[in-house]
Amino acid sequence: MHVHRRIMALAIALLAAVSARSQSASQHVPPEPPAKTMPDMPYHEMVTVMEMDDTAPIGMVLLDRLEWRGAAGASAGAWNAHAWYGGDYSKLWFKTEGERARGRTEDARAELAWDRIVARWWSLQLGARQDFGAGPPRSWAAMSVQGLAPQWFDIEATLYVGDGGRTAARLQAQCELLFTQRLILQPDLEANLYGKADPERSLGPGLSDLEFGLRLRYEIWREFAPYIGVSWRRAFGQTAEFKRTDGEGIGDARVVAGVRAWF
C-alpha cells in the first residue's frame, strides 16, 4: 500500500517535472501517513509535552498607593495594595489598605477573596475582611462586583456582613485621563456606608464618609510611577458627630505624594 503510494507520488512528481516548464504550478503530492502517531494524552500531560498551557496561573502584586498625606495638623502615611494569583477564570485576591499617623495604624483593613469572571467586563468576588487599627477589630464576610463600566470606569462595589449583625457597603470608582502616554491623571471616588452605628470605631449608620482623590502620576516604567495629588475627605451623619466629639474635623483636603508600583 505504502509502496504503491510512493510509486504514485513519484510518478506524479515526474509528470509534474516534465510538464512544469510549459504548465504552471507543480502538482500537489499528499504526504505519506505518519509512521508513528502520538497517543492521546490528558490535557495536563499534553501541556507538559507541548509546553503550551492556556490555563497556567499568573500572579500580580500592585501597590496602587504608597503615599504621604499632608494635612493641616499632622501628616500621615497610607497604603492601598492588592495582589492576585490564578488563571483566566478564577483568581485568589488579597487587598489591603490603611493609614498610619502619629506612629500608629489608624484605620486599616485586609481582605481575602475568591474572584471569578462572570461577564464580559465583570467579576464576582467572595471573601472575608478584617479591620484593624483604632478601635476593636471587626470581621466581615464580603461579596463584591468588580469590573470595567462603560467609558472606562473601574468600579468596585462591595457588600459586607459582619459579626453582631453589622452590615456595610462600599463603592469605589476610578478612571484615567492620559495627558501623554506616561503622564496620567487618575480621579477616584470612594463612599462607605454602614447599616448601624459602631461607636467604638466612631462610625454612624448610613453614609459615613466620602473620599475624592486626584492623582497625577508619571510612569517612568509602566511598573513604577511616582505621583502627586490631592485628596478630599468628608464624614457625614453620625460619623461626623463622632468626629466632632473627638475634636477632629469632619472634612479636610490633603496633599498626597507617593508611588504606584507593580510587578
Next chain:
Amino acid sequence: MNKYRPSPVDPFNAARRRFVQGASCGVLALAATRTFSQTPATAERQTLSGTQFDLEIGPLAVNFTGQRRLASVVNAQLPAPLLRWREGDTITLRVTNRLPVPSSVHWHGIILPADMDGVPGLSFEGIAPGQTFTYRFQVNQAGTYWYHSHSRFQEQTGLYGPIVIEPRAGERHRVDRDYTVLLSDWSDWNPEHLYATLKRQSDYFNFGKRTVGDFFKDVRQMGLRSTLAERRSWGQMRMTDADLADVSGYAYTYLMNGATPTGNWTGLFRRAEKVRLRFINGSSMSIFDVRIPGLRMTVVATDGQDVEPVIVDEFRIGTAEVYDVMVEPAEERPYTIFAQSLDRSGYARGTLAPHPGLQGQIPALDPRPLLTMADMGMGHDMSEGSAVVGIEGMRDMPGMQHGAMPDVTAATVTHAPSEQTPGVDAQLLQARNSLSDPGVGLRDNGRRVLTYADLHTLGGPIDPRPPQRQIELHLTGHMKRFMWSFDGKKFSEAESLRFAHGERLRIILVNDSMMLHPIHLHGMWSEIESPDGAFQVRKHTFLVQPAQRLSYLITADALGRWAYHCHLLFHMEAGMFREVIVASGPVPAREG
C-alpha cells in the same frame, strides 16, 4: 557581513521611546563556549544544501541593543542557516538539541508526514536535551519557506531560519541575485516575562493611546458633539482604536536577516540586474508593511506558491507569511528595504546597494494608524444591555473617515453559544467579505498596496472538487484579559476538529476581535476563495483582518494530528490553538 562593532547605544536613551534601534549587526558569536567551542568568531550567514543536514540547537550570546542576552539558535546563527533543498529529493535532517530544555523544529509550510511536522505533543515527543531527532521526508514542493521551533517561546529568542526549495524544472523567473530577507522581532525581555506582562496589563506596550490633547485636537477638527459621540462609542465598547500590536517597538528591536536597523543588512546588486527577494516574517508577534522606496516590486509568489506577477509599491506581511518579490534597480545607488511594524512603533531596515557600506535614505515611519469603522464591521455588539451603539450607533460615528470604506459586501453574522463567555469581549454584527481591503494603516496611503484580491496562484487549486461540508469558526478573544480562542473556547476547553481523510471542506473564519490574526494550518494547504467563491490563492498562513469573513478550502489528504493556530506566539499560548485530526472514516457531523 555580521561583524560585531561595539556600540555606544544606550538602551534607555530617548530613542527607546520610539523603539530600540539596536546596537549593531547583531550576533556576538563568542558565547556559550560550553556548547559551542568551535563556533567561528564571525557569524557569516551559512547556507546548507544537499540532502543530509546536521543542525544543532543551542544557546548563543547576542547583543542587539547594548545588552548581552542569550538567544536560542541553530548552528550558532541567528537566523538559523538557510536550507536549500531540491524538489523531489528525500532529505534527512538530524537535529540535535544542546539546550538545557526540550526543543523542536517545525518545517513551516512543508507538506510532510505528520510525525515529521515537529510539533511536540502532536507530531512527536519533542527533542529532549542532548538528544537527536532525525527528520526524513520527501520534498514535493518548491519555493520559499521557513523553519522554527515549536517549543515554548524559543521562536521569540531566535530559533528560526529560511528554506528555499529549488523547483525540479528550474526557476520560473530567472534572476541575477537571490536573497532571503527574514524579518523578526528581537526582545531583550525574557519572553516569559513579556507574556506574563500582557496578562497583567494587556496595553502595557501600547504607547499610542489617545490623550487629552488628542481630544481637544479632535474637538477643533470635528466639533465637540462629534468628538464626544465618537469617544463614547469606543468607551461603550471599552476598547481602544489604538490596539494594533500587543507587543511594540518599546520591547522589540526589529531585525532583517538578524541585523538591527543600525546593523543594516545589505544585499548587493549591479545596475539593471534582476533581484529576487524572498521575504519571510519569522517574527513572534509582529506584522510588517514592506516597501523599497524608489523601486516597484513584482510579487511572484506567496507562501512558496507562484502567483500571477503583480506590481506593487508595498505589501503587508503577517507573522509567518512569505512573499517573493522581484526588483530591478535602475540606478547605481542604495535602496532602503523598509519594513515598518503595523503599529508604526519601529521598523526593520536593510539596503540593496551596489557596494557594501552604502545606505539609502530611511523614510519616516507612517503616522500611527487608528482602527476605523471598517475594522469594526460597522459595529460590534456592545451588549450588557447598553443599547447605545450597535450598527446604528457606529454608522453615526463621526471621525471615522480615516480612509474610504472598502466595498462592504457585508454578511450578517451568527454566533455559536460557546462565544457567550466572559472570555470574549466583542461579537461582530456584520462581517466584511472583501479581500481587496489592504487593511488598517494602508488604506489610501498614495501607494499601490498589495491585497489578497491581487493574488492569483498559478495553476489553480490542488483539488477541483467543490467542498462537501463547511465549518465556521470565529476568531475570538478578550483584549483586556488577554484571552484568545476560536469560538470562545481556548485550546484547553476545545475538542479537536476532525476532518475525514480525503474530504474537501470549506472553513469560514470570522474575526470577531479587533486584531489581525495570522492563521496557520499545519500539513495542508489553505486555498482562499474570492468573495464570489472562485479560487484565489493558496497559502499556509494568512491574515484575517478585524471584522473580516474569510473562506478557504482544504483537502484533508494528510493523515494524522495537526496544529491549527494563530501564529502570533502569545495568542497561541493564550489559547488560540486547535488540534486538527485527519482520520479515515465517514465525514464527521457538521460542526461550527
